[in-house]
Amino acid sequence: MIDLLIVGAGPAGLRAAIAAAENGLHVSIIDEFVKPGGRLLGQLHEEPDGSWVNGVEEAERMYHRAIQLGVEISTGVSVYDLAETPAGWSIYTTDGVRESRCLLLATGASETPIPIPGWTLPGVMSIGAAQVMGNVHRVKPGHKGVVIGVNVLSVAIAREMQLCGVTVDRIVLPAHNLISADASNPEKMMESLLRLSHLAPSSLMKIGGKFVSPKLAARFYPRNGFKIWGIPIQLRKTALEIIGEEQVRGVRIAAISATGSVIPGTEEIVDADFVCIAGGLTPMAELAAVAGCRFHYVPQLGGHVPLHNERMQTTLKGLYVAGNITGVESAKVAGAQGRVAGLSIADELGVLSAAGKEKIKEAVDQTVHTRKHALIQFNQGIEEARHALYTEFQQLTDKKISV
Amino acid sequence: MTNKETVICRCEDITMREIQETVERFQCSSREVKLRTRAGMGSCGGRTCRGMVDKLVEQLGGPPISNEIALSYRPPVRPVSFGVLGGEEK
Numbered sequence: 001m002i003d004l005l006i007v008g009a010g011p012a013g014l015r016a017a018i019a020a021a022e023n024g025l026h027v028s029i030i031d032e033f034v035k036p037g038g039r040l041l042g043q044l045h046e047e048p049d050g051s052w053v054n055g056v057e058e059a060e061r062m063y064h065r066a067i068q069l070g071v072e073i074s075t076g077v078s079v080y081d082l083a084e085t086p087a088g089w090s091i092y093t094t095d096g097v098r099e100s101r102c103l104l105l106a107t108g109a110s111e112t113p114i115p116i117p118g119w120t121l122p123g124v125m126s127i128g129a130a131q132v133m134g135n136v137h138r139v140k141p142g143h144k145g146v147v148i149g150v151n152v153l154s155v156a157i158a159r160e161m162q163l164c165g166v167t168v169d170r171i172v173l174p175a176h177n178l179i180s181a182d183a184s185n186p187e188k189m190m191e192s193l194l195r196l197s198h199l200a201p202s203s204l205m206k207i208g209g210k211f212v213s214p215k216l217a218a219r220f221y222p223r224n225g226f227k228i229w230g231i232p233i234q235l236r237k238t239a240l241e242i243i244g245e246e247q248v249r250g251v252r253i254a255a256i257s258a259t260g261s262v263i264p265g266t267e268e269i270v271d272a273d274f275v276c277i278a279g280g281l282t283p284m285a286e287l288a289a290v291a292g293c294r295f296h297y298v299p300q301l302g303g304h305v306p307l308h309n310e311r312m313q314t315t316l317k318g319l320y321v322a323g324n325i326t327g328v329e330s331a332k333v334a335g336a337q338g339r340v341a342g343l344s345i346a347d348e349l350g351v352l353s354a355a356g357k358e359k360i361k362e363a364v365d366q367t368v369h370t371r372k373h374a375l376i377q378f379n380q381g382i383e384e385a386r387h388a389l390y391t392e393f394q395q396l397t398d399k400k401i402s403v
Numbered sequence: 404m405t406n407k408e409t410v411i412c413r414c415e416d417i418t419m420r421e422i423q424e425t426v427e428r429f430q431c432s433s434r435e436v437k438l439r440t441r442a443g444m445g446s447c448g449g450r451t452c453r454g455m456v457d458k459l460v461e462q463l464g465g466p467p468i469s470n471e472i473a474l475s476y477r478p479p480v481r482p483v484s485f486g487v488l489g490g491e492e493k
Contacts, residue, residue, distance in 0.1 A: 032481070080487075081478035092478070094487050112454050115409045115419065177406045177419070178462040179455050282454060289476040297470050303454065304472055 001099045002026045004345055005091055007079050007287060008106035010038020011331045012323025012338035014062040016104050019342025019363075021069035023351050028100070029071060030093055032078040035136070036063050038108055039324075040331055042131040044160055055331070056135070082291055088318050102318045102345045105288055106338060109281040109302060109324035114149060114174045114183060118242030119277060127278035131157045134164040142274030146251045147171040148239045149278030150189045157276070159229050169272060170225065172237040172253055174279075176260050183279070185260040186221060186235045190214040193235070195380070218258040238262065242275050251275060281328045291319055296392065300385035301327030309393040310364050312341035320345060329382065330374045336367040411459070412452040414445020422456065426463040433460040433473045443474055446482065 004020050006013045009031035017027045035041060037059025045053050066073065074095060081092040088101040111126040113119065123142065125133075127149070130141040144167040147154050158168045176184035183189065191214040218235065225234035238260070241252045255266035281302055288306040289295065294315045295304045305327055312320045322341040323334035340363040346352045347360060371383065407420040417440050425436050433456045436442060442456050443449030449456075453474045461467050479488070 078481040078483075080481040080483050094481070094483055097490075110450070113451060115411055115455060117406060117409050120410050120413055175406065177409070178423075179419075179458050181458075181462070286450075286476045286480045289472055290478050290480060295470055295472055297468055304470075 001087060001101060002028055003100065003349055004028070004102045004104060004342075005030065005089070005098055005100035006104045006106055007031075007091070008038060008108055008323065008325075009033075009036035009063075009073060009075065010106060010108050010323060011040055011059075011062070011335035012108075012341070013038070013104070013106035014059070014066055015335040015338030016106060016320075016322055016342035016345075017066045017071045017073075017338075018062065018069060019339045020346050021066065021071050023343070023346035023356060025346055025349065025351065027066075027069075027071045028098065029066070029073045030077045030079060030091075030098075031073070031075050034076050035059075036073055036075055039128075042128070042135045042157075042160070043331065044135060044163065045156060079287060082287060084291070084316065084318075101349060102320065104312075104320045104322060104341050104345065105285075105291075105306075105325055106321070106323045106334075106341075107284045107287060107325050108334075109328050110284045112279040112282050114180045114277050114279040116148065116175045116177070116180070116239060116242065116277075118244065118248075121242055121244050121248050122246065123244065123248030123273060124242055124275045124277065127154050127157050127276040130274070130276045131160060134161055134166065140164060140166050141276070142248075142272070143167060144169055144272050145274040145276060146239065146270055146272045147276045147278060148174050148251070149183060149280075150193060150233060150235060151183075151278055151280060152192075153281070154276070154278030155193075155228060155231075155233065157278075158231050162229060162231065168231045169270060170232040170234050170237070172234045172239050172251075173256070173260075174277070175238055175240045184238060186256065186258050187215055187218040187260075189235055190218040190221065193233070215258070221258070223255055239275075240267070243269065248273060248275050281324065283325045283327060285325055288314065288319075288321060288325065291316060293319065294396070296389055298327065298385050298389065300381040301389075305389070307389065307393050307396070309390050309397075310340070310367075311344040311360065312337060313344060315393075315396065318348070327382065327386065329371065332370050333367065333374060336363070336370045339363045340367055411455050412440075412442035412445060412449075414447050414451075415441045415443075417442040417452075419459070422459050423463060426460055426465050430465070431460075432466050433457045434475075436460055437474055448477070448480060449474055 003025040004027045006029045040055035040059040043055030077095045089103040091098045174180040225232040250271045255263045293306040320341045322337040343360045
């Protein structure tokens, strides 16, 4: 029996392990990927001050610190089931059953697909898969690709692919259907793109982003798009179909109005040997569901999230969550939440001193601060949504106590 | 190829049209769509299409997505061999 088992060796899991092990807990981490680091492994971007963030190096630093503190890390191992026991939790993995007093689920998020005709052809992948191929495995996903879906992730990863020497021909919107919904609407996508304007290399867009109305911007958006790092972002073009017999050969695109209707006679075929679909992210909460956690559906956080409080406790004893499983946000927020979870668990297991308890408060404040100053806001209304979630948790636990 | 022939559940080969027809005919929830079409019951356990099925049903006028997870998760949540399930050591 160990003190804490963590599922997920990303920024949340690693920071939690470090915080818990620094307080003397016996900690193990399991991750199904072959390397620790989670989504940090894909990250490579330039900060506004011109410095580069290299996720691989950051992951290595945390990994070494954790190992130094005696944390055991198993990679290439999946968890397929779990169960509450009188002493804690049993965790069923592809490498045997583990027993732990507390359990932290830091499983991150998964990508959501946008199904358009031809999306099941070989050569079509999620944008995150292309990122892993390039940045982690050092394999080019193809020679020339089209990215379908305009969002924070797609623009950032298109840039990374370009740094890998891959041609990203253009970024377009997905065909309109019942699932793509807003993602196929130029006005709606303009709103989210304007929230990224502070990252734009052109100062014109940076200034523009603060004042422009999304409606006007979508209407006057040039048909061939603006280029960011030389990649045309075509908000007024839609991918109607991915074509090819045995594999991707190209994408049939057309021009669209500001509200998303296809303009007749504008169809053309763009050659490509791979296509990336960027549909966004959703918390990966399957283990929390199997455990029996209560859930809340919070679109601002990316979907269904296990109900939890600021200290990262769920409605089940000894079960904690941290990182993107609690809502889609940046790696920095995930790391800050991880630290909170590690300290809260140390507190539950009675190893925190009075000074240590003060640290939980500081770590919670740090999470709020990190969220406020995040470079990229994945969705709007995150703070309000989280506040509502914590209030709900509080009411629920108050009810339990009064019964 | 049209939008309606687009595959939603890749494991069981269920198209958008089949799901749409099911919702329209039976006015049903995503769980009922799953039971009637087998969407989400393939080898991946619905990891790829669960969200799409929920969204389709909601968009087609079925029950809105709520706090309850309509398409429940059941172990094993990852593919495992019988050996692993039976406690075989690596």
